[in-house]
């Protein structure tokens with residue numbers, strides 16, 4: 150009996166989660182979105198506005214870097230330059246790298262790959278990101294044991310299926326520091342650890358990169374460390390270089406993590422876990438994608454431009470291969486089809502409302518479940 154249980158648990162750990170068959174809801178969604186592109190004559194990818202946006206984002210990044218290298222003279226100018234650099238890096242990640250990584254940028258695979266590789270310029274690794282984000286997260290958003298994005302280890306509890314520890318009572322206060330350290334961690338040590346030992350993210354197997362992929366990994370690290378530390382040390386002191394790096398990396402980590410958390414770790418999003426020993430999340434794929442994400446700030450032009458469509462996370466999860474420039478037009482279509490089929494689509498009117506919801510959820514998940522078992526079991530039931 151004990152042996153059988155162990156095999157079942159191991160199976161859950163390594164097998165990809167499955168979904169119930171496709172429903173009329175998913176079919177109507179696809180039809181309506183097809184109709185949108187046919188009736189407007191717009192292209193799903195290779196959108197001229199996206200090329201312009203890429204140029205602006207990369208120029209912002211380059212100008213922030215060059216200003217820090219050659220123009221800045223006072224500490225306050227350095228702080229402002231580092232903040233600008235961190236925001237520009239996040240902007241490139243949201244807009245250029247994310248679309249490229251999903252194949253949503255262009256119909257030409259080499260162009261998607263070139264855009265995806267901007268992550269290596271930012272200190273990450275496009276190869277590992279593909280498995281963590283495209284496969285593990287997008288295939289099973291908010292599914293315990295499968296979506297690595299909701300796995301904060303002992304430091305955070307964001308799903309009712311995760312074990313509670315007493316320090317979680319304060320997670321709504323301290324997790325911001327963890328978010329700020331995320332980019333610093335993957336830039337300096339995390340990606341090397343992934344290379345040496347990480348063979349799974351959630352239930353997704355990550356093959357060791359070989360040949361061209363391994364060359365790109367090391368070339369990317371050489372470029373990043375050269376740009377972040379090598380060249381700056383040629384003109385500035387060690388303390389100045391480290392100070393600017395820490396501010397830029399903390400800005401990048403905080404902005405990236407917060408935006409993704411607002412969309413998935415909310416008291417309006419669902420969390421699921423396959424039944425013990427099984428892999429099915431007992432819900433069709435499209436419905437699951439809608440129910441495990443929220444949109445926010447749909448009418449904000451600033452958010453729509455800067456966040457690369459990540460405030461339309463529901464649309465993104467349903468149609469990840471469509472350029473994010475189209476999301477504001479597709480969101481009302483998705484909302485309408487959800488209403489017709491009784492699928493629970495939710496959008497916060499502002500980023501502030503989504504932020505408050507994230508904090509509320511952290512506080513709820515931070516409470517000791519033993520003190521309110523009825524509430525906790527109701528949450529688990531609702532999550533299923």
Ligand SMILES: [Zn+2]
Pocket residue numbers: 247251282287465469
């Ligand atoms: Zn994505």
